[in-house]
Amino acid sequence: MVSPEAKKLAEERAARMQAALDLKEPDRVPFTGLGGDVIPAYAGITSYEYEFDFEKNRQAAVKWFTDFPSDSAPRVGLGGLDNQSMGVAFQDYPEIVSGVNSVNGPMNDVLKMKFVRFPGRELDENSARQFIGGKNMEPEEYDQLIADPVKFCFEVIMPRISGGLKDLGSPASLATMARFGLEKARQDAEMAKTMQALMELGYYFAPRGVCLAPLDLISDQLRDIPNLILDLRRYPDKVKAAAEALVEPMVKMGTMSIKAGAKECFIPLHLNEYLSPKQYNEFYWPTLKEVILKLVEAGMKVQVFFEGWHDAHLETILELPAGWGTAYFEKTDVRKAKKLLQGHTCIMGGIDVSDIISLTPAQLDENIKKLFDEMAPGGGFIFSPNIGTCPRETPIENVRAVYEAVEKYGKY
Amino acid sequence: MREELLRSFVDMDEQEAVRIARELVETEGGAVAVLDTCKEAMEEVGRLFEAGEYFLSELIAAGDMFNQIMEFTLPKLQGEEVASLGTMVLGTVQGDVHNIGKDIFKVMAEASGINVIDIGIDVPHEKFVEAIKEHKPELVGMCCLITLGVDSMKRTIEVIKEAGLRDDIKIIIGGGRVSQAVMEHVGADAWADDAARGVRLSKELLGKE
Numbered sequence: 001m002v003s004p005e006a007k008k009l010a011e012e013r014a015a016r017m018q019a020a021l022d023l024k025e026p027d028r029v030p031f032t033g034l035g036g037d038v039i040p041a042y043a044g045i046t047s048y049e050y051e052f053d054f055e056k057n058r059q060a061a062v063k064w065f066t067d068f069p070s071d072s073a074p075r076v077g078l079g080g081l082d083n084q085s086m087g088v089a090f091q092d093y094p095e096i097v098s099g100v101n102s103v104n105g106p107m108n109d110v111l112k113m114k115f116v117r118f119p120g121r122e123l124d125e126n127s128a129r130q131f132i133g134g135k136n137m138e139p140e141e142y143d144q145l146i147a148d149p150v151k152f153c154f155e156v157i158m159p160r161i162s163g164g165l166k167d168l169g170s171p172a173s174l175a176t177m178a179r180f181g182l183e184k185a186r187q188d189a190e191m192a193k194t195m196q197a198l199m200e201l202g203y204y205f206a207p208r209g210v211c212l213a214p215l216d217l218i219s220d221q222l223r224d225i226p227n228l229i230l231d232l233r234r235y236p237d238k239v240k241a242a243a244e245a246l247v248e249p250m251v252k253m254g255t256m257s258i259k260a261g262a263k264e265c266f267i268p269l270h271l272n273e274y275l276s277p278k279q280y281n282e283f284y285w286p287t288l289k290e291v292i293l294k295l296v297e298a299g300m301k302v303q304v305f306f307e308g309w310h311d312a313h314l315e316t317i318l319e320l321p322a323g324w325g326t327a328y329f330e331k332t333d334v335r336k337a338k339k340l341l342q343g344h345t346c347i348m349g350g351i352d353v354s355d356i357i358s359l360t361p362a363q364l365d366e367n368i369k370k371l372f373d374e375m376a377p378g379g380g381f382i383f384s385p386n387i388g389t390c391p392r393e394t395p396i397e398n399v400r401a402v403y404e405a406v407e408k409y410g411k412y
Numbered sequence: 413m414r415e416e417l418l419r420s421f422v423d424m425d426e427q428e429a430v431r432i433a434r435e436l437v438e439t440e441g442g443a444v445a446v447l448d449t450c451k452e453a454m455e456e457v458g459r460l461f462e463a464g465e466y467f468l469s470e471l472i473a474a475g476d477m478f479n480q481i482m483e484f485t486l487p488k489l490q491g492e493e494v495a496s497l498g499t500m501v502l503g504t505v506q507g508d509v510h511n512i513g514k515d516i517f518k519v520m521a522e523a524s525g526i527n528v529i530d531i532g533i534d535v536p537h538e539k540f541v542e543a544i545k546e547h548k549p550e551l552v553g554m555c556c557l558i559t560l561g562v563d564s565m566k567r568t569i570e571v572i573k574e575a576g577l578r579d580d581i582k583i584i585i586g587g588g589r590v591s592q593a594v595m596e597h598v599g600a601d602a603w604a605d606d607a608a609r610g611v612r613l614s615k616e617l618l619g620k621e
Contacts, residue, residue: 036559037559037560117509122509123507123509123534124506124507127507127560128507128558128559128560130508130509130510130558132509132510225472225512226472226476226512226515229468229469229472229473230472230473230476232469233424233426233473234426273467273468274467274468274469274472275467275468275469276466276467276469276470279467279469308588312464312467352591353559353589354559354562354589354590354591354593354594355591355593357559357562357563357594357597358562358591358593358594358596358597359593387559389558389559389560390559391558391559391560391562391563392560392563393560393562393563
């Protein structure tokens with residue numbers, strides 16, 4: 001049972017995040033919390049156990065979120081890796097998409113995806129799950145992708161990337177989909193238990209959509225990054241047309257969860273820091289912008305993770321309507337972003353995970369104090385690590401120092 | 413022709429650069445001229461990257477051009493004395509299976525005249541030690557993209573120390589997660605979060621610039 005106290009705490013946390021999203025000053029600087037492989041390490045279990053065993057995963061999450069409270073809806077359950085080309089293949093079947101769009105360890109045991117690596121499987125039991133990408137499409141196939149991206153992802157790409165579905169229509173592939181359904185039902189029930197446990201601790205859950213920038217879908221899942229970079233020079237018109245063809249599928253992926261109550265869509269960018277402003281503005285931004293605008297039109301806020309250095313493209317964010325959502329930065333200095341985007345965009349980020357690993361508690365305390373002095377005034381700021389994964393070896397005294405500094409300096 | 417090759421290479425005109433190189437390589441002393449010109453072009457591309465005029469996209473395209481041209485140039489250099497700035501053992505550290513950053517760096521380092529021994533991805537600590545013993549490099553380069561790589565680099569360097577090899581080499585770390593703080597934390601000699609800076613610092617560590 002969720003106690004009235006826990007319910008009140010959850011409401012306060014949600015309100016704190018919402019105020020920042022609405023570009024206002026909340027009661028305190030909202031903090032997403034730290035996470036990643038440090039959670040199983042803190043609970044004394046392997047990363048393999050955390051990625052494959054719901055019961056152990058739940059216990060580890062409860063311990064972590066009890067000892068280290070934070071404000072955003074916690075990302076719990078088994079961690080997944082991006083698998084959006086398969087999501088596109090099944091885009092007319094939302095109940096399938098929610099299981100294939102991001103593939104976790106046990107689901108990968110069923111689907112056998114080519115470009116993911118999990119601890120305790122391909123990797124050491126205490127390694128981190130990793131997406132490695134790869135080339136799954138030849139340049140001669142751009143026309144097929146452009147003509148019908150959904151059909152192309154289903155008929156051509158899926159058999160190449162999923163060991164379980166390599167022979168579409170075969171008994172093996174039908175058995176794979178049947179197993180997928182059983183595993184999905186099992187995971188949905190387990191997830192409900194995990195969410196219940198976290199709600200009892202005063203957390204809330206908010207479903208959200210996920211999609212990619214159209215060009216990232218091509219580079220991450222179809223051509224791989226180096227090949228896509230060369231394609232920009234060798235087949236510029238094809239690449240552009242393919243990105244345009246993927247706008248509608250991406251919007252569909254992003255808005256799919258609105259029926260389940262999603263108010264936000266997350267778009268993690270990858271290729272942004274690879275591109276010159278000329279390439280970004282010609283090949284990447286127009287279709288990404290179109291996707292964001294359509295999600296906003298559909299009533300969603302959008303959170304974009306600007307991976308790497310986004311400095312060269314920062315001003316393009318101003319082309320979006322004020323209040324469109326959240327810009328989450330990895331390497332770009334959030335102070336610099338604030339000068340440009342205050343009153344227009346909610347800014348998220350502020351602490352480098354490498355610093356949390358490498359600095360002393362006193363240094364972290366001082367850095368966070370200085371950061372909040374500059375970033376808190378005026379609101380519209382969510383404090384977060386620059387990437388999601390703190391490794392197993394993250395010193396716990398440093399983790400404590402971060403949470404204590406948020407407590408000390410976060411009040412408005 | 414050398415001037416044209418240099419210009420088309422630096423301007424990222426792939427077809428033109430490859431065409432000129434193919435012609436030049438067939439002339440007397442042409443292979444050496446192609447090699448030297450492409451090295452000069454790669455250096456210029458690195459300089460433009462560090463100046464903020466070029467981006468990762470140009471580094472990848474330049475690396476691909478360099479490899480394409482070397483494929484038909486190097487066989488013609490058999491027997492020629494090619495100067496080397498020194499040897500570097502390079503690998504992505506244990507636990508991390510990413511290779512893009514390492515590969516971008518590798519081709520730029522080779523183009524700068526460093527003899528690179530690539531020992532792959534997810535490289536166990538001991539394998540770095542074995543490679544140091546076998547190849548006796550002046551430099552060791554360690555890459556990581558994900559956060560677990562930081563501690564993995566630290567442990568690799570400890571294992572190298574335990575083997576008594578630390579004083580024989582300089583260590584540069586590279587990749588998305590490295591910084592000055594990480595360099596100090598793991599006990600490396602230099603750090604770079606992009607390939608151009610990585611090559612420049614590697615040359616400095618080799619005492620070449």
